[in-house]
Amino acid sequence: MSMIAAFYGGKSILITGATGFLGKVLMEKLFRTSPDLKVIYVLVRPKQGQTLQQRVFQILDSKLFEKVKEVCPNVHEKIRAISADLNQNDFAISKEDMQELLSHTNIVFHCAATVRFDDHLRHAVQLNVTATQQLLLMASQMPKLEAFIHISTAFSNCNLKHIDEVVYPCPVEPKKIIDSMEWLDDAIIDEITPKLIGDRPNTYTYTKALGEVVVQQEGGNLNIAIIRPSIVGATWQEPFPGWVDNLNGPSGLIIAAGKGFLRSIRATPMAVADLIPADTVVNLTLAVGWYTAVHRPKSTLVYHCTSGNLNPCNWGKMGLQVLATFEKIPFERAFRRPNADFTTNNITTHYWNAVSHRAPAIIYDFYLRLTGRKPRMTKLMNRLLRTLSMVEYFINRSWEWSTYNTEMLMSALSPEDQRVFNFDVRQLNWLEYIENYVLGVKKYLLKEDMAGIPEAKQHLKRLRNIHYLFNTALFLIAWRLLIARSQVARNVWFFIM
Ligand SMILES: CCCCCCCCCCCCCCCCCCCCCCCCCC(=O)SCCNC(=O)CCNC(=O)[C@H](O)C(C)(C)COP(=O)(O)OP(=O)(O)OC[C@H]1O[C@@H](n2cnc3c(N)ncnc32)[C@H](O)[C@@H]1OP(=O)(O)O
Numbered sequence: 001m002s003m004i005a006a007f008y009g010g011k012s013i014l015i016t017g018a019t020g021f022l023g024k025v026l027m028e029k030l031f032r033t034s035p036d037l038k039v040i041y042v043l044v045r046p047k048q049g050q051t052l053q054q055r056v057f058q059i060l061d062s063k064l065f066e067k068v069k070e071v072c073p074n075v076h077e078k079i080r081a082i083s084a085d086l087n088q089n090d091f092a093i094s095k096e097d098m099q100e101l102l103s104h105t106n107i108v109f110h111c112a113a114t115v116r117f118d119d120h121l122r123h124a125v126q127l128n129v130t131a132t133q134q135l136l137l138m139a140s141q142m143p144k145l146e147a148f149i150h151i152s153t154a155f156s157n158c159n160l161k162h163i164d165e166v167v168y169p170c171p172v173e174p175k176k177i178i179d180s181m182e183w184l185d186d187a188i189i190d191e192i193t194p195k196l197i198g199d200r201p202n203t204y205t206y207t208k209a210l211g212e213v214v215v216q217q218e219g220g221n222l223n224i225a226i227i228r229p230s231i232v233g234a235t236w237q238e239p240f241p242g243w244v245d246n247l248n249g250p251s252g253l254i255i256a257a258g259k260g261f262l263r264s265i266r267a268t269p270m271a272v273a274d275l276i277p278a279d280t281v282v283n284l285t286l287a288v289g290w291y292t293a294v295h296r297p298k299s300t301l302v303y304h305c306t307s308g309n310l311n312p313c314n315w316g317k318m319g320l321q322v323l324a325t326f327e328k329i330p331f332e333r334a335f336r337r338p339n340a341d342f343t344t345n346n347i348t349t350h351y352w353n354a355v356s357h358r359a360p361a362i363i364y365d366f367y368l369r370l371t372g373r374k375p376r377m378t379k380l381m382n383r384l385l386r387t388l389s390m391v392e393y394f395i396n397r398s399w400e401w402s403t404y405n406t407e408m409l410m411s412a413l414s415p416e417d418q419r420v421f422n423f424d425v426r427q428l429n430w431l432e433y434i435e436n437y438v439l440g441v442k443k444y445l446l447k448e449d450m451a452g453i454p455e456a457k458q459h460l461k462r463l464r465n466i467h468y469l470f471n472t473a474l475f476l477i478a479w480r481l482l483i484a485r486s487q488v489a490r491n492v493w494f495f496i497m
């Protein structure tokens with residue numbers, strides 16, 4: 001019998017960010033392994049014309065939850081959507097809901113965040129710092145609370161090369177930052193943002209670091225733990241391999257490469273690609289929740305959920321495997337044949353961006369205009385180039401994360417828990433994982449049918465023939481011009497003939 005699964009039985013659990021990528025996988029695992037849990041409260045905001053209930057039921061009715069419905073048929077009754085906006089005071093939660101949350105919650109998993117790299121500092125602070133502070137305040141008023149688990153990121157201290165499982169202080173206290181955001185106007189915030197974030201690449205990593213300091217400073221007597229996942233990718237094993245539902249991290253770039261838009265990317269092939277599957281993060285999170293509640297460590301423990309030090313894979317190997325998978329499982333209606341490569345310096349990056357990204361987009365838009373259609377490729381390409389510039393920082397460096405706490409936890413688990421809540425990335429076979437990841441992107445993100453693979457292969461063959469035809473025509477024109485101008489070329493021609 002799994003001790004962790006038994007621990008969550010009968011519990012009332014509060015999850016923020018449950019509608020996000022990680023939040024969904026977390027809920028799924030909780031319901032599947034502890035179907036006798038009492039209730040999961042999820043803080044949700046209405047979005048895109050959907051009510052809270054509709055949003056939550058849409059998640060429960062998705063493929064991800066198919067297994068859950070078998071083991072927990074009354075899952076709809078065990079989830080309670082609470083209307084909340086983490087940008088508002090008291091999260092805009094009604095009095096009755098707040099009372100219910102405060103008096104019943106046993107465990108809090110705080111996953112909500114803005115993960116956009118380029119978010120305005122005011123918004124990133126509001127969500128990643130102030131909201132965390134408010135949630136801690138709420139947690140301190142929960143008499144039945146056993147553990148508060150905060151999800152941060154392994155990149156919160158990416159300005160360091162070696163990162164330990166400790167909370168690092170920030171030069172400016174989070175409280176001062178929170179206060180200043182209230183009275184500074186946007187223009188001044190824009191001006192001071194580069195100074196505040198210092199040698200971090202963006203507001204996301206900076207505000208996640210501030211969030212950790214807030215957790216440590218304002219956690220009071222709560223049992224708290226911080227989890228730092230690296231780049232969260234599709235699921236490895238559970239509930240099935242390759243599940244992914246948003247474009248963050250590598251997923252969007254896999255689409256761009258598979259559809260033939262992405263031709264070159266500035267990356268260091270030997271740099272460690274510190275990906276971690278979503279189900280591994282969730283297994284560690286649930287194990288940490290149990291350990292924190294039952295063993296009550298004296299201080300706030302930080303757990304790194306990374307792969308680089310235990311089972312490293314580099315971007316070169318990953319890129320090659322992604323491309324190899326496209327051969328077997330191509331995406332439908334590709335713009336060009338998938339053929340991306342890495343560049344390693346500024347000059348070649350600019351060159352290939354102009355030749356392989358911008359020029360084809362301009363030509364294609366010209367063609368769309370000629371045929372009376374709306375041009376769209378340049379806009380899409382600009383967005384892709386923007387994304388590439390944002391992720392460059394992370395794919396040209398390697399970090400070392402110590403994993404003492406994570407390894408300590410692994411050894412504290414019973415063999416059964418090690419199996420049910422497996423977070424040992426040493427067992428991960430990267431080639432198999434990446435293949436499933438690409439397959440998952442095709443099935444769950446692009447919603448493409450496997451039956452369309454023969455047609456997709458045909459389409460790629462047609463693109464290849466067009467490519468050969470285009471190159472041959474280009475060569476003949478160049479050769480013809482050369483013959484017209486150079487005696488040597490004419491002699492060679494006559495020689496060949
Ligand atoms: C040896 C040779 C081999 C060669 C091989 C070569 C092989 C090549 C193979 C290639 C694969 C292998 C390499 C992989 C590298 C992976 C790097 C990952 C690093 C991640 C590090 C993460 C570290 C930190 C981890 C963390 O801790 S945090 C989690 C990570 N956080 C993020 O990943 C957020 C990032 N993103 C943003 O920060 C914003 O996205 C922003 C970028 C500002 C844009 O922003 P903007 O331009 O405004 O666009 P959006 O608003 O995003 O989108 C607006 C609208 O376009 C839609 N759309 C967005 N994209 C796409 C897309 N692609 N396709 C289609 N649609 C899209 C969207 O659906 C929305 O549609 P709508 O809703 O309007 O209808």
Ligand SMILES: NC(=O)C1=CN([C@@H]2O[C@H](COP(=O)(O)OP(=O)(O)OC[C@H]3O[C@@H](n4cnc5c(N)ncnc54)[C@H](OP(=O)(O)O)[C@@H]3O)[C@@H](O)[C@H]2O)C=CC1
Binds near residue numbers: 043
């Ligand atoms: N994905 C990754 O690669 C990594 C993620 N992490 C961390 O993991 C956690 C989860 O990330 P992930 O699931 O990928 O992110 P997502 O962007 O998929 O999910 C973010 C969640 O936060 C919610 N949220 C955002 N703003 C608000 C708000 N104002 N009020 C209420 N809820 C809000 C979103 O709700 P809504 O659906 O309404 O938008 C969504 O449920 C984050 O803390 C992130 O920093 C750490 C390392 C890597």
